[in-house]
Amino acid sequence: CLKMQKAAEHNMNIHPMWQGPLAVPGGDRQSPIDIIQRKSVFDSELKPLVPDYDPDTCQQMWNNGYSFLVEYDDTTDKSTLKGGPLQDKFRLCQFHFHWGECNDWGSEHTVDRRLFPAELHLVHWNSDKYSLFEEAVMEDNGLAVIGVFLKVGKRHEGLQKLVDALPAIRHKESIVEFTRFDAACLLPSNIDDYWAYHGSLTTPPLTESVSWIVMKQPIEVSHDQLAVFRSLLFTSAEEEVQKSMVNNFRVQQPLRGRTVRSSFS
Ligand code: SG4
Ligand code: ZN
Numbered sequence: 001c002l003k004m005q006k007a008a009e010h011n012m013n014i015h016p017m018w019q020g021p022l023a024v025p026g027g028d029r030q031s032p033i034d035i036i037q038r039k040s041v042f043d044s045e046l047k048p049l050v051p052d053y054d055p056d057t058c059q060q061m062w063n064n065g066y067s068f069l070v071e072y073d074d075t076t077d078k079s080t081l082k083g084g085p086l087q088d089k090f091r092l093c094q095f096h097f098h099w100g101e102c103n104d105w106g107s108e109h110t111v112d113r114r115l116f117p118a119e120l121h122l123v124h125w126n127s128d129k130y131s132l133f134e135e136a137v138m139e140d141n142g143l144a145v146i147g148v149f150l151k152v153g154k155r156h157e158g159l160q161k162l163v164d165a166l167p168a169i170r171h172k173e174s175i176v177e178f179t180r181f182d183a184a185c186l187l188p189s190n191i192d193d194y195w196a197y198h199g200s201l202t203t204p205p206l207t208e209s210v211s212w213i214v215m216k217q218p219i220e221v222s223h224d225q226l227a228v229f230r231s232l233l234f235t236s237a238e239e240e241v242q243k244s245m246v247n248n249f250r251v252q253q254p255l256r257g258r259t260v261r262s263s264f265s
Pocket of ligand 1: 069200
């Protein structure tokens with residue numbers, strides 16, 4: 001879809017985060033990718049995922065000028081992810097979304113070229129091997145990100161708590177207290193079926209430190225809930241021309257010989 005490609009490229013051209021030299025180390029395992037179902041390889045060694053999140057570690061929500069983030073206290077192992085393709089224990093530090101200007105596109109990953117209107121990313125770092133997110137982000141096996149597709153359907157009760165808080169962080173750099181949110185309520189009912197592959201962050205620094213875990217089952221959200229995502233702004237209150245926060249996804253990257261494994265056959 002050319003219009004979608006252009007929209008994403010436009011954002012990368014105008015957004016400050018994408019300016020200047022982009023360090024893409026090697027560049028052989030970049031994200032996002034198209035997941036081709038018949039080429040993914042079933043791996044019986046892939047274990048069930050074990051998310052163990054404590055809602056008390058939820059702290060705040062903010063508009064960072066590219067997405068909105070819900071941030072968790074990651075100074076202890078209170079909210080963790082284990083299992084799946086992971087050997088180590090990973091700490092939840094934040095989650096955020098990517099979405100489109102309309103319901104026809106918006107996700108970063110696709111499945112057999114199918115686009116979803118939005119995608120949730122739950123970002124975790126390896127607390128067995130590293131002591132800070134900033135350290136883990138540079139290292140192999142440093143991060144684990146769960147990707148969950150959003151599709152349009154019935155209203156999502158858990159998501160609504162986020163949606164209700166969004167008007168308070170309409171502008172770039174605005175932040176509100178946001179507590180006691182259980183991130184597990186945004187996972188699909190079936191977390192046993194997923195794809196796993198080695199990739200990168202989808203924004204600068206684009207480091208190739210991510211174990212991607214992409215859920216097969218999407219979650220359902222309403223059109224109205226997505227409309228509130230689209231009422232956010234890339235711009236700060238001071239800027240004269242306000243820009244809607246939409247199409248904040250990266251264009252797809254080549255697989256370059258990587259294998260996508262599936263936990264299901
Ligand atoms: C979004 O831009 C988040 O706002 C970033 O969070 C995040 O960066 C970035 O996406 C890349 O993450 O799961 N899509 S992704 O690969 O998590 C990081 C912040 O800038 C480093 C805090
Ligand atoms: Zn993301």
